[in-house]
Amino acid sequence: MxxxxxxxxxxxxxxxxxxxxxxxxxxxxxxxxxxxxxxxxxxLTYDEREALLARMNILHELIKGERSQRQVSQMLGVGVATITRGSSELKKLQPEQKQQLQAMLQAAADKA
Incomplete structure (x- = not known):
């Protein structure tokens, strides 16, 4: 210690x-x-758990890259600023970290 x-x-x-x-x-x-x-x-409160779920979906959608930020915002019912914050966090990642996150999110999505 x-x-x-x-x-x-x-x-x-x-x-x-x-x-x-x-x-x-x-x-x-x-x-x-x-x-x-x-x-x-x-x-975590119910709202915090819902926010965590939204963040997972935001990151998953942004990594997949199939929708615009506006489309992700509309699909998830969150503000564009929330999507932008998620995008900013993804930009901080090294390519291998982004691949690791993508693999984890996809594995979880496949089990859902």
Whole structure:
């Protein structure tokens, strides 16, 4: 454990989970225990879960590239600005990261 995290854990008024890696560790553990649905239902409100679903669909549609941003916006019932934010995030990815994301999204879509 690095010193900064150890200092945080030594301070009783500090939160137990201090960074994004802690969130990922919790999610990974819940997947191993087959409790991901329960965990995410507790962590996220209905609206947050719907927003996450919308983000998945936005990224999937943008990666497929079969529709314009306006068409994706209309299809999903979200604003063009929301689509643009998703597009901006995709542009930050390296080609191999984009391919990895595309493969994950397509695998999930195929199972749906």
């Amino acid at each position: 690095d010193n900064s995290k150890q200092q945080i854990h030594n301070d009783e008024s500090a939160p137990e989970f201090a960074n994004w890696q802690d969130v990922l560790t919790l999610l990974e553990h819940s997947c191993q225990q087959e409790q991901l649905d329960f965990l995410l239902s507790m962590l």
